[in-house]
Amino acid sequence: MYVDHLSLMGFRTYGFLDLGLAPGLTVLVGPNGVGKTNIVEAIDYCANLSSHRVSNDAPLVKVGNDRAYIRTRVVRAHQQTTMELEVTPGKANRVRINRAAPVRVREALGICQTVLFSPEDLALVKGEPAARRRFLDDLAVSLRPVVAGYRADYERVLRQRNALLKSMRRTRRAGEDERATLEVWNGQLVNLGARLLQARFQVLAELLPEADRAYGQLTDGGKELGFVYESSTLGRREASDMSALAALTLPELSDMLTSAIEERAEDELDRGMSLVGPHRDELALMLGGIPARGYASQGETWSYALALRLGSWYVHRADAGDVPGASPILILDDVFAELDAVRRARLARIVTDAEQVLVTCAVEEDLPDELDVVRRVVRVRPGEAVAVEERTGARDG
Secondary structure, X not given: OEEEEEEEXXXXXXXXXXXXXXXXXXXXXXXXXXXXXXXXXXXXXXXXXXXXXXXXXXXXEOOOOXXXXXXXXXXEOOEEEEEEEEEOOOOOOEEEEOOOOOEEHHHHEOOEOEEEEOHHHHHHHHOOHHHHHHHHHHHHHHHOOHHHHHHHHHHHHHHHHHHHHHHHHHHOOOOHHHHHHHHHHHHXXXXXXXXXXXXXXXXXXXXXXXXHHHHHHHOOOOOOEEEEEEEOOOEEEEHHHHHHHHOOOHHHHHHHHHHHHHHOHXXXXXXXXXXXXXXXOEEEEEEOOEEOOOOOOHHHHHHHHHHHHHHHHHHHHHHHOOOOOOOOEEEEEOOHHXXXXXXXXXXXXXXXXXXXXXXXXXOHHHOOHHHOOOEEEEEEEOOEEEEEEEOOOOOOO
């Protein structure tokens, strides 16, 4: 798939932007701070309904505006779909699909699919567990949009359950009414948590071989990539367990969650918080048999983070099967300037067969020679972006 048209109103630094795009390679060029990342962020937002840079929507709206609009036209297997997202901080966002009446923004999931790599992705390797949990859940939602509902409902139930546990701890009360209410939240947490765990295990079973393949392509293949899933429900599980875990049924996972919650019930009351569930789990990344976090070099960290994103792209492509034009858009935001020459060349060779690749860079000299293919160049200046056609090997400085 690819986006062939993007319009922005009141988004980030753009009062108004109208930009034609095309399949193949598009390079957005301009000095740091002029708004290149804002453009690819808008496209990625249409796919994931969230920003890879900020945790809430307020920074997405241009100063002085009360809302922002992102309109994209997505082409998938020769079928065009127009999406118009209305982003209103503090209120429910809305979306129009093919100019129909506005619907819940969640209805847009699956129309546009992206895989984006940016410098922030180093947190996948070096950061806290929450970044890796979000990565897994985002990939699960991208592959199966129904997971978005389970995820949102789980977070809602978790907030309510935590509030009750905190209240019970503060008042030192655990009477019949409070325990009955807690049982209700337990049942919902188990139901939704089992669905999230199933989605994660299925994603991990598919991702591990693809990420390892990508890491080998980016490096000399001297170290094997791996995972350990540290579960508050099932304990420590190795990567070799993932296929079996992915095959667990929802009733089986629900029984395991129920048992774990019962086992930690008194601890939860003492601490006033939920100690069991997907929100407490960790994906420990391994490289050459040792934890990547804290031990991987800077180059290994970059390669690992890239491998996770490229592995996600490979998973998407495998999921699409033989459907033409169904692979996601690949976005590389300010990546090549951070890589050495060897990794630049290897990454370039990997991405050249994507249906649409969007690359941001400060100067075209940052691009490796392997990307001297037919490409479209977009010159970005503060508040504007102008597309310029460019042919093989012709770099307009």
